[in-house]
Amino acid sequence: MDPSSPAATTGIDDFVHVGEGDPISGENSENISENEGGNEGNDGNSFHERKVLPPEFSRSTVKLTCDSVAEGGECDVYLVGTAHVSTVVFLELCSGRIAVLTPQNLKVPTIGEMVDMWKKNHNPFGILYSWFLAKVASKLEVLPGAEFRVAYEEATKYGAKVILGDRPVQITLRRTWAKMPLWHKTKLLYSLMFQAVFLPSPETLTKTLKEMDDIDMLTLVIQEMSKQFPTLMETLVHERDQYMSATLLRTAREHNSVVAVVGKGHLPGIQKYWKQPVEVKQLLTIPSQKETVPVRKILATIGVTVAGVAIISGLYLSSRK
Known part of the structure; x- marks a missing residue:
């Protein structure tokens, strides 16, 4: 569609x-x-x-x-x-x-599975956002929902x-x-991948959630990310x-x-x-996207982002051995 x-x-x-x-x-x-x-x-x-x-x-x-x-x-x-x-x-x-x-085991999607979803025209933000939330839930050892x-x-x-x-x-x-400018899209994808790699310890996450008694984990994550990406809090x-x-x-x-x-x-x-x-009805309408940047350029940007996160995370993990 x-x-x-x-x-x-x-x-x-x-x-x-x-x-x-x-x-x-x-x-x-x-x-x-x-x-x-x-x-x-x-x-x-x-x-x-x-x-x-x-x-x-x-x-x-x-x-x-x-x-x-x-x-x-x-x-x-x-x-x-x-x-x-x-x-x-x-x-x-x-x-x-x-x-x-339905009761199910917590599973974080692999890179291969996320690529398959992208090939099936799944929304890039949805793919990475779901992966990020699964990583947080896995860290806390809780089943979402x-x-x-x-x-x-x-x-x-x-x-x-x-x-x-x-x-x-x-x-x-x-x-x-659709409501996010191109620069924010690229920056958000990088931010999701970077933060998922360098998540705080389970103890720190649990302590943060207990201190935020009037909010749930998902909204807390959205609030923090909305400081850079206001569209997230809105939608x-x-x-x-x-x-x-x-x-x-x-x-x-x-x-x-x-x-x-x-x-x-x-x-x-x-x-x-x-x-x-x-x-x-307005809340169910998809705004038209104004970007005219070629798809290949967007994919190249995302590819560089993924490679950058992979290199940084590799160096980080190597330094901890």
């Missing part, structure tokens, strides 16, 4: 609904199989009881409300809390990242509907790449905050209780845009 063409087939209606026992469906799925009896306790009295959060949850949970067509006329939305029994669980995922819900798997398992246990409400990841990556965080706030509000208006599991870094943004007008 032409990178400059708008994503006309993807919209706010393109939630992915996952029902227990159903095959994982693609976007535009409408039919959801829910366990009968999974909504037990959702009568009027239980609805009012859910409005009061226990103290141990209120410290790490943000509560939002909106009008709803569901019984009771109002929906309580709990951001982050996962131990709450709800009729709907909203996840910071899209169909492109649905594999996160563990909180989403737990939320999914709990939701299916209680017969709740699961909604993957994040913007499609490929649109996010393509918007990031990877702020735009997704707007999109998830809009999709979450639409979901809430059809139910009386929703639990939304998102990274801590998205809490302020989702709160900020709650009930605010959001131009969803």
Whole structure:
């Protein structure tokens, strides 16, 4: 597909609904199989009881409300809390990242695998960004998306509907790449490779995350990189905050209780845009790229970048032997 063409087939209606026992469906799925009896306790009295959060949850949970067509006329939305029994669980995922819900071994892509992805026209930023995050996760010995798997398992246990409400990841990556000037693209690719080679120790990373109590690992990485590349914060965080706030509000208006599991870094943004007008179609459009630099020149630049990182990392590793 032409990178400059708008994503006309993807919209706010393109939630992915996952029902227990159903095959994982693609976007535009409408039919959801829910366990009968999974909504037990959702009568009027239980609805009012859910409005009061226990103290141990209120410290790490943000509560939002909106009008709803569901019984009771109002929906309580709990951001982050996962131990709450709800009729709907909203996840910071899209169909492109649905594999996160399946337990898997942590694997960092090899250079050969990344080259194969590039040959298949995968976004260069997406390839290196995924590799960088896998390197960080490997360093910390954690499986990405563990909180989403737990939320999914709990939701299916209680017969709740699961909604993957994040913007499609490929649109996010393509918007990031399209809005970034050429010099920033080259510099970013080099930065991702360099930082992945010289990551801090697991102890340092863990200490940093504990000190940043109001943010998640991914947002922390994006914030740091955004000091040099402002586009990253705009497309990877702020735009997704707007999109998830809009999709979450639409979901809430059809139910009386929703639990939304998102990274801590998205809490302020989702709160900020709650009930605010959001131009969803604009957030799903891929901007036209203005660069007229030949592809061969860009590839040559990237090749020099890769070679430079390889030489530097080789010298570094040799000096430590």
